[in-house]
Amino acid sequence: MKKVILYLRSRRQKINLWLIFIVAMCCFCTMTLTAQSIEQLVGHWQLQKVGLKKTIVQNSENEREALLDIFKTGFYNQLTEEQKLTVEDLEFTNSEAEKLLDYYFQTTIEFKTTGAFYNTSQNPVKSLSGEYLLDKKKLHLEWETAEKKSFKIAKNSNSELILKDTKLKITYYYLKINPIKIP
Known part of the structure; x- marks a missing residue:
């Protein structure tokens, strides 16, 4: 039973890490797109x-x-x-x-x-x-x-x-x- 609980916790942590990574990448891409349009304007x-x-x-x-x-x-x-x-x-x-x-x-x-x-x-x-x-x-x-x-x-x-x-x-x-x- 302990092994199942540990397995589920580790899976949840991996999912959370992936979600954080995806959100960070979305933010980074948005900032890059904005920077490119400002760069074209300058x-x-x-x-x-x-x-x-x-x-x-x-x-x-x-x-x-x-x-x-x-x-x-x-x-x-x-x-x-x-x-x-x-x-x-x-x-x-x-x-x-x-x-x-x-x-x-x-x-x-x-x-x-x-x-x-x-x-x-x-x-x-x-x-x-x-x-x-x-x-x-x-x-x-x-x-x-x-x-x-x-x-x-x-x-x-x-x-x-x-x-x-x-x-x-x-x-x-x-x-x-x-x-x-x-x-």
Whole structure:
């Protein structure tokens, strides 16, 4: 009888060890997947083009007005029918579109491993920084101005990053210009 009890205890201990091992491996794999996506994000990215629905505009000096129109359309689509008829609401959306143009026109964005990002404009006065949080397929940004943005990550590879603004439905296409090696 004692042998049976000892045998059952040893089997239970082996099962417990296997369960602990499996849980540890699951945790390790999850951390590795998260680290890989952060590693792909870290570095300098240059905004190449911006799109809304089927309209895609290059981020160049020649397309500045078209880029502003995309931002205006994104904000305009968020308005209710009553707001679309109000001059004040239209002026507000135009000013917000101008602000987005300042944030994104011919910029590069640098993601650091520390969770900080730097959005560098050709106009040094318009450059901003902030903090980012990568949450599976979402990228949350909080600018130094305390404004918050959330993006759905449509594609994240070693050379291309495609972000979709969850609120305005605008898509941003970035290319990696200077990868940073993580030690």
